[in-house]
Amino acid sequence: xxxxxxxxxxxxxxxxxxxxxxxxxxxxxxxxxxxxxxxxxxxxxxxxxxxxxxxxxxxxxxxxxxxxxxxxxxxxxxxxxxxxxxxxxxxxxxxxxxxxxxxxxxxxxxxxxxxxxxxxxxxxxxxxxxxxxxxxxxxxxxxxxxxxxxxxxxxxxxxxxxxxxxxxxxxxxxxxxxxxxxxxxxxxxxxxxxxxxxxxxxxxxxxxxxxxxxxxxxxxxxxxxxxxxxxxxxxxxxxxxxxxxxxxxxxxxxxxxxxxxxxxxxxxxxxxxxxxxxxxxxxxxxxxxxxxxxxxxxxxxxxxxxxxxxxxxxxxxxxxxxxxxxxxxxxxxxxxxxxxxxxxxxxxxxxxxxxxxxx
Amino acid sequence: xxxxxxxxxxxxxxxxxxxxxxxxxxxxxxxxxxxxxxxxxxxxxxxxxxxxxxxxxxxxxxxxxxxxxxxxxxxxxxxxxxxxxxxxxxxxxxxxxxxxxxxxxxxxxxxxxxxxxxxxxxxxxxxxxxxxxxxxxxxxxxxxxxxxxxxxxxxxxxxxxxxxxxxxxxxxxxxxxxxxxxxxxxxxxxxxxxxxxxxxxxxxxxxxxxxxxxxxxxxxxxxxxxxxxxxxxxxxxxxxxxxxxxxxxxxxxxxxxxxxxxxxxxxxxxxxxxxxxxxxxxxxxxxxxxxxxxxxxxxxxxxxxxxxxxxxxxxxxxxxxxxxxxxxxxxxxxxxxxxxxxxxxxxxxxxxxxxxxxx
DNA sequence: GCCAAGAATTGGAACGATCCAGAGGGATTG
DNA sequence: CAATCCCTCTGGATCGTTCCAATTCTTGGC
Numbered sequence: 001x002x003x004x005x006x007x008x009x010x011x012x013x014x015x016x017x018x019x020x021x022x023x024x025x026x027x028x029x030x031x032x033x034x035x036x037x038x039x040x041x042x043x044x045x046x047x048x049x050x051x052x053x054x055x056x057x058x059x060x061x062x063x064x065x066x067x068x069x070x071x072x073x074x075x076x077x078x079x080x081x082x083x084x085x086x087x088x089x090x091x092x093x094x095x096x097x098x099x100x101x102x103x104x105x106x107x108x109x110x111x112x113x114x115x116x117x118x119x120x121x122x123x124x125x126x127x128x129x130x131x132x133x134x135x136x137x138x139x140x141x142x143x144x145x146x147x148x149x150x151x152x153x154x155x156x157x158x159x160x161x162x163x164x165x166x167x168x169x170x171x172x173x174x175x176x177x178x179x180x181x182x183x184x185x186x187x188x189x190x191x192x193x194x195x196x197x198x199x200x201x202x203x204x205x206x207x208x209x210x211x212x213x214x215x216x217x218x219x220x221x222x223x224x225x226x227x228x229x230x231x232x233x234x235x236x237x238x239x240x241x242x243x244x245x246x247x248x249x250x251x252x253x254x255x256x257x258x259x260x261x262x263x264x265x266x267x268x269x270x271x272x273x274x275x276x277x278x279x280x281x282x283x284x285x286x287x288x289x290x291x292x293x294x295x296x297x298x299x300x301x302x303x304x305x306x307x308x309x310x311x312x313x314x315x316x317x318x319x320x321x322x323x324x325x326x327x328x329x330x331x332x333x334x335x336x337x338x339x340x341x342x343x344x345x346x347x348x349x350x351x352x353x354x355x356x357x358x359x
Numbered sequence: 360x361x362x363x364x365x366x367x368x369x370x371x372x373x374x375x376x377x378x379x380x381x382x383x384x385x386x387x388x389x390x391x392x393x394x395x396x397x398x399x400x401x402x403x404x405x406x407x408x409x410x411x412x413x414x415x416x417x418x419x420x421x422x423x424x425x426x427x428x429x430x431x432x433x434x435x436x437x438x439x440x441x442x443x444x445x446x447x448x449x450x451x452x453x454x455x456x457x458x459x460x461x462x463x464x465x466x467x468x469x470x471x472x473x474x475x476x477x478x479x480x481x482x483x484x485x486x487x488x489x490x491x492x493x494x495x496x497x498x499x500x501x502x503x504x505x506x507x508x509x510x511x512x513x514x515x516x517x518x519x520x521x522x523x524x525x526x527x528x529x530x531x532x533x534x535x536x537x538x539x540x541x542x543x544x545x546x547x548x549x550x551x552x553x554x555x556x557x558x559x560x561x562x563x564x565x566x567x568x569x570x571x572x573x574x575x576x577x578x579x580x581x582x583x584x585x586x587x588x589x590x591x592x593x594x595x596x597x598x599x600x601x602x603x604x605x606x607x608x609x610x611x612x613x614x615x616x617x618x619x620x621x622x623x624x625x626x627x628x629x630x631x632x633x634x635x636x637x638x639x640x641x642x643x644x645x646x647x648x649x650x651x652x653x654x655x656x657x658x659x660x661x662x663x664x665x666x667x668x669x670x671x672x673x674x675x676x677x678x679x680x681x682x683x684x685x686x687x688x689x690x691x692x693x694x695x696x697x698x699x700x701x702x703x704x705x706x707x708x709x710x711x712x713x714x715x716x717x718x
Numbered sequence: 719g720c721c722a723a724g725a726a727t728t729g730g731a732a733c734g735a736t737c738c739a740g741a742g743g744g745a746t747t748g
Numbered sequence: 749c750a751a752t753c754c755c756t757c758t759g760g761a762t763c764g765t766t767c768c769a770a771t772t773c774t775t776g777g778c
Contacts, residue, residue: 064733377766421763
């Protein structure tokens, strides 16, 4: 019934332009432009006529031309770093989906790019580390390919943040500026400490008193933040944390080894993992010893990854409100780009606990 | 040492343009353009001078202007559909990462967009289904925001493919044109049937004879393709498939229920799942019955998802070569966009089997 | 030393949108 | 009734690049 989206497109083998629509509607180019961008400037009757012409011809403004003139692309850049397989971090991917949705609602699209360098390479060399951090950003920025960036927290803070800030590039960070209290860029983060406290409270509720922590290395800001949640909650309940903590890499294998060591020496009845990855490692250890998670020993993870959801008997886990994070980030981005004032540069959201069979 | 990437950018508060560089190097605009796009046209000496000027000023060509003039954006569009949580499909995400990498090497970036409609909504209504299928594509295409699309296989084929093809839009599909043998667009796919045959061979090797299939509904092309792998391999080994097959949704719960039913009636010693999701469901069932996967009953999944990798005791799974898929897709895309001849419109890649504790 | 042919370089036009200043027309006002 | 204002609409200039045709410089052959 409707003319369909392809109507008019093949007019002369080329897509219709403002001029085409203007001719069709019997008005000037500028009037058509106004009809699309500032409809309140037109008389209702004219507006209607233009709209009909747009419909008939199946016109959509040419993005490149608009970008050129307005010096903005309505694209948000996000760097996806090569992930290490086996580390259950689908968090980024869930976030990505949410970000695409929120961006759409605000009239933006998400542009993905990669550093082009193997993550991990040259982690020791300061220089390479620096250039790795900014790899990809510089070019997109200079060529005005994107309007702004969303940067995501890495294991040890946000090395990109300082550079972007200095550069005057608009961006919003997912993750606090841990090591830069002076940073003034907008950010959104999830309160990991509170999340872990929820986990500990839940375990204490279930009668546990010897609750062990399996965390990341001390150099990880996020890891230490989550760990304070464990320590503070334990002390809040009058429980000791002595010798109940292990720290290491974010791998299944580390979680497994740490659990074995702790079980042998300290006999904890429950574990809280800094991530689902290490928590899955703990489950492996229980499996090794013929212990049943949830019945014999309780385990809680962090991230509510797919693995936590589907692996039997289901891993209780702290879930980050990534949908809300994405909404807030886009909101901040929007303010930033339209130069609206930002009252609060930082937003800290509360996670929730998803209880499953493992606890 | 080096002038650094920001050098010259602040000259007058605006990024340097071709004209700026031309002045600096003492040549014309066009010569600078040639230096970047067709360096062979320049005298080595001139080329060198221009390159130094580019370096000094920190110049990058303005993307919008280039896009406008060349009618191409060097962007590849990919629609990310809202995923149903709990269905262990991180496959798409692994593919996404690979695609970003490959695209980069070919000089493209990946633009993400979403249908803007809840997937699942209106799955019954043909009309809505149709408009859902093309949601998002049309606008990006008309506004020349992307050069081409990558479309990914859905549960029941590629409804977008036909529309895009009719429209004359360049695209490459990840997934065969199951229901459209007449389709002539390029595609890359993974041979699921062969993958499942690997799984069955492996189980037979381990001494199993009663191997059950837990699959998707008959309406799923992919599901049926994989199922023929099971059936053919079984018959190839002279084994019966009678009453050993179950079909249902791609959920953990279905896998669990199917496994319970099969175990009760047919006493299979091994299961092959059409996906890791249903295979995890089978593991749940074993867990319910106190059976140990790998020792009592063997289980194999499909996708080599993160859950398969980290959940104890490790789920044996068929792994798709997604990195290679991405490389091949970008390669086809490149040929398509530069109008090079494409010898073979379809590429079928072989998966591998990753053996873990569950078998 | 001259001419033709090719190599190197140049200036103007075009891509398709928005910005900006101004023109035309009707209603309001003194 | 003329002056003023506002509402609506218009045409030219512009964003920064690449295409195109034309111009200038080099080179080699006779």
